[in-house]
Amino acid sequence: MRITLVGSRHFGVTTLNMLREHSVSIARVVVADAEDRLAATAAAAGIEVVVQADPKLVVASEIAPDTDLIITAHSHARIGKDALAAAKLGGIGYHPSLLPRHRGKAAVEWTIKEGDPIAGGTIYHLADRMDAGAIAAQDWCFVKKGETARELWERALAPLGLKLLADVIDYAKVHKALPAKPQDEQFATSAPSLS
Numbered sequence: 001m002r003i004t005l006v007g008s009r010h011f012g013v014t015t016l017n018m019l020r021e022h023s024v025s026i027a028r029v030v031v032a033d034a035e036d037r038l039a040a041t042a043a044a045a046g047i048e049v050v051v052q053a054d055p056k057l058v059v060a061s062e063i064a065p066d067t068d069l070i071i072t073a074h075s076h077a078r079i080g081k082d083a084l085a086a087a088k089l090g091g092i093g094y095h096p097s098l099l100p101r102h103r104g105k106a107a108v109e110w111t112i113k114e115g116d117p118i119a120g121g122t123i124y125h126l127a128d129r130m131d132a133g134a135i136a137a138q139d140w141c142f143v144k145k146g147e148t149a150r151e152l153w154e155r156a157l158a159p160l161g162l163k164l165l166a167d168v169i170d171y172a173k174v175h176k177a178l179p180a181k182p183q184d185e186q187f188a189t190s191a192p193s194l195s
Helices: 009-021 037-044 081-085 107-113 149-175
Strands: 002-007 025-031 049-051 069-073 091-095 118-125 135-142
Touching: 002 009, 002 037, 009 025, 009 037, 009 069, 009 149, 025 037, 037 049, 069 149, 091 149, 107 149, 118 149, 135 149
Parallel strands: 002 025, 002 069, 025 049, 069 091
Antiparallel strands: 091 118, 118 135
C-alpha cells in the first residue's frame, strides 16, 4: 500500500514513524511549511517532501503518483476533490473527538471546556465539509477530573489516533476498501474556535 502523508508537527512525525513500522510504502510527505519537523524527519528518512503551494489546500499534483491512500496527521489544509480522486481509496484523517461532536480546530479544548466526561477519537473519510466525512473507526476514553486539553491529548487521544489509524490501514490492506459509516448529524456540535 502506497501512502501520501499530509501533516505537520509532532503528531505528523509520530504518524510517519507508525507508518514506517507498519510495512506500508510512504511515497511522499506533504507539508505546509518546509521548516516543519515532519519535513525534516521525512527528508532524513529519504522520503520525498513536497511543500504545498497553498497552505490551506492540497491539490492533485502534490499527491504522489500511484497513491493508494492519503492520510492527514495534524493538517489544517483541505484536501481538494482532485487530490482525493488521485488516490485509489481517497483519504482519511484523525480527529480527536467523537465525531460529529466537536468538529473543527479546537476539539480537545472544547471537550475540556464543555466538561465532557468522555472523549474519543475518530478516523474519518476526508470530504468537502470539514470533519464531516463518513466514520472509518472510532473509540473513546474517559477524561480525568482537572485534566487539561494538552494532558488529555498526550495521555490518551494522540496514542488512540495512532492505534485507530493502524487498525484502518490493516483493514484497507486486507479488504482493499475502507470502512464507512455516515455521521449522525443530530449529534453534531458547532462551536467557534477558541482564541
